Amino acid sequence: MNDIDAWVWWLVGAAALGIPLVVTAMPEFGMFAVGAVAAATVAGLGGGVVVQVLVFVAVSVALIAVVRPIANRHARRPQLATGIDALKGKQAIVLERVDGSGGGRIKLAGEIWSARSLDTDRAYEVGQEVDVVDIEGATAIIM
Template sequence: MAAIVWLIAGLVLAAAEMLTGDLTLLMLGVAALATAGVSAAAGLPLWGDALVFGAMAGVLFLGVRPALRRRFGTPPPTPTNVDALTGKSALVLEDVAEYSGRVKLGGEVWTARPLDPSEVYEAGVTVYVMKIDGATAVVWKGP
């Protein structure tokens, strides 16, 4: 009877992992399934089942979960849209000053302003996009 309870608990925990994706409930579910197997095979009392569950959960949390998180963890997101423009070079089309300027960035013309408001970049100079502020590229000539 105890093995069936452990089996159901393991299946419910493993299924609930789909809602979190943190691998915590999965480790507890696998520990419960292992406890169900040991309980069915050995016929341990409840305190024995608890020891098996605790030992399995400890091994899974300390040994298996970190390796799985490294292997299947979320990769760094690929920057898209304006986030992908940071670090790109741009050609100054009109002088870039504190309140005016245009650059050609990725085949498109953007309004631009310098990172340091005291600087002015002349037309024809290559600059680098430090960030995008609304629809304005904040650029820097570099060292």
Template sequence: MEWLGDHLWAAWLVLAVALGAAEMLSLDLILLMLAVGALVGALVAVAGLPVVLQVLLAAGGATAMLALVRPNLIRRLHSGPELITGHNKLVGQQGVVTEQLSAHTTGRVKVGGEVWSAAPYDETLTIAPGAVVEVFAIRGATAYVHPVGELL
């Protein structure tokens, strides 16, 4: 028992390693934060401070890690690029008119390597074949497009 009193830092270090190893099984980042708290306890023990202070600082370090660091890590791990699937991925892309479009006749555009039935987004427009258009919306199987302005 006297050895433990003289080498309490080693007990804290063993606890930190055990919690770190257990984290490999859970992957929740909770045990890792507790392991950091145990490392704080080990550092305080190395400084020779009383056991009560070691426990309080270790608990405070673990609590601070759980409250301040873990939420940011979880948010960063779970976020990623926004994935747009289906026909919505065509909105904003440019295409070429293959059949004339007007408010009264649905034409065709080639967008993203596919041919879509299309209508002008602005119903007052007529868009000739060969015009470059941008897809503003897709409703059902019809792409609503608007001509891309040309720079002069």
């Protein structure tokens, strides 16, 4: 295999690594593709096979070691609360008197829920606006 063939094979490898990058959205494949392009450059400049492989490995590992942690830090997004977790912290309206023993009702997110007071000594009267602090089963804990 001559030098021209080597750089062409490295570019074919880079393109082949780009396919799983697009299909799986795993950036590591892109980092390997960049390593293959670096190895193709070395091959085009007349570097031997051992040097080409070392450049491929060094560039790929360096990118994964440096770029991946930075990308992970910036890609973190707050989790979207769903289900019961989305109801915590919401406001509700008391429909039936609510106290610490339970038995009261509130309107929460357009639905009627049984409710009890977080503070067992506190009662909430009809029409009061309250905050939901937790959900236990089908009962909203309010304050």
